[in-house]
Amino acid sequence: GAGVSQxxxxxxxxxxxxxxxxxxxxxxHTALYWYRQSLxxxxxxxxxxxxxxxxxxxxxxxxxxxAERTGGSVSTLTIQRTQQEDSAVxxxxxxxxQGTAYSNQPQHFGDGTRLSIL
Amino acid sequence: xxxxxQHNHHVILSEAxxxxxxxxYSYGGTVNLFWYVQYPGQHLQLLLKYFSGDPLxxxxxxxxxxxxxxxxxxxxxxxxxxxxxxxxxxxxVDSGTYKYIFGTGTRLKVLA
Numbered sequence: 001g002a003g004v005s006q007x008x009x010x011x012x013x014x015x016x017x018x019x020x021x022x023x024x025x026x027x028x029h030t031a032l033y034w035y036r037q038s039l040x041x042x043x044x045x046x047x048x049x050x051x052x053x054x055x056x057x058x059x060x061x062x063x064x065x066x067a068e069r070t071g072g073s074v075s076t077l078t079i080q081r082t083q084q085e086d087s088a089v090x091x092x093x094x095x096x097x098q099g100t101a102y103s104n105q106p107q108h109f110g111d112g113t114r115l116s117i118l
Numbered sequence: 119x120x121x122x123x124q125h126n127h128h129v130i131l132s133e134a135x136x137x138x139x140x141x142x143y144s145y146g147g148t149v150n151l152f153w154y155v156q157y158p159g160q161h162l163q164l165l166l167k168y169f170s171g172d173p174l175x176x177x178x179x180x181x182x183x184x185x186x187x188x189x190x191x192x193x194x195x196x197x198x199x200x201x202x203x204x205x206x207x208x209x210x211v212d213s214g215t216y217k218y219i220f221g222t223g224t225r226l227k228v229l230a
Contacts, residue, residue: 003161031216042122042208042220050216059217091162106152107218109162 002026004110006092012116015084021077021113025094032075033107034067037089046090049075050097079115087117120145122211124221131199132229139194139224141183141209150212151192153183156223157205165207168192179203201230 005024013019025032034046045059049069060066064082069075079086093107123142131137143149153165166177173185183194192209209221 033216033218035218035220040222042222043210043218045217045219048216056217093162106164106167108164109154111161 004092004094004108006090006110006113008113009111010114010116012118013082014118016081018078018080019082019115021079021090021115023075023077023092023094023110025073025075025092026108028096029094029108030072030097031095031105031107032069033093033095034075034077035091035093036061037091037112039088043091046077082115082117084117087115089114120211120213120219122209122219122221124207124209124224126224127222128225128227130227130229133201134198135228137194137196137199137203137226139207139209139226141192141194141221143190143192143209143211143219145190145211145213147213150214151183151185152210152212152218153177153181153192153194154208154210154220155205156208162208165194199226199228201228204228 007022030051032049035043037043047067048056064080067077089112091112093109095107096105121144125140151168154162155165156162165181166175168175168185176182181196185192204227207224210218212218
């Protein structure tokens with residue numbers, strides 16, 4: 001079956017430009033997560049969406065980062081005025097909702113977008 | 119703050135050798151524990167998970183992990199590795215907040 005789909009797979013852009021990363025979760029998964037994987041570091045939580053609830057944005061590193069999830073499905077992560085330290089792999093994951101009949105659901109990850117800021 | 123430590127950053131083994139990758143976490147409450155694997159050029163895949171019950175969990179491809187609550191550990195083991203096990207392995211902890219805390223990963227290279 002279809003897994004989590006992310007696009008683009010690679011993005012190279014100049015410092016100061018804005019970038020938009022897309023995530024299409026597994027059908028039926030109402031929970032969606034964004035993580036960042038920097039060189040030599042573990043995955044860093046960025047943001048969590050669950051259904052129509054207000055997202056948990058507590059992991060976003062600065063106000064240059066924002067994310068939306070339209071229609072409860074596709075999500076976009078936007079980075080404005082990119083900096084070199086934003087270079088990383090951005091991973092999206094989805095799962096069934098936590099804390100429900102589907103409790104303790106593992107997260108399923110996409111292939112990621114490798115972002116390089118020149 | 120909660121954290122996950124994977125002490126082995128790089129491991130090199132010959133085929134048929136036994137494997138144990140360490141994972142320790144810092145959180146005193148109930149946790150869900152995971153091992154994910156990322157094969158070269160592929161996405162993160164769930165290897166095994168522990169939610170409750172038997173602390174020895176078995177996953178795919180002959181991997182297993184043991185949850186030792188008193189040691190805050192969830193080490194990954196495999197009795198005999200194969201060349202195809204070459205990958206990066208991540209331990210993750212969920213303290214019930216859905217925000218997985220990941221370790222920095224262990225790169226395993228298995229020599230044929």
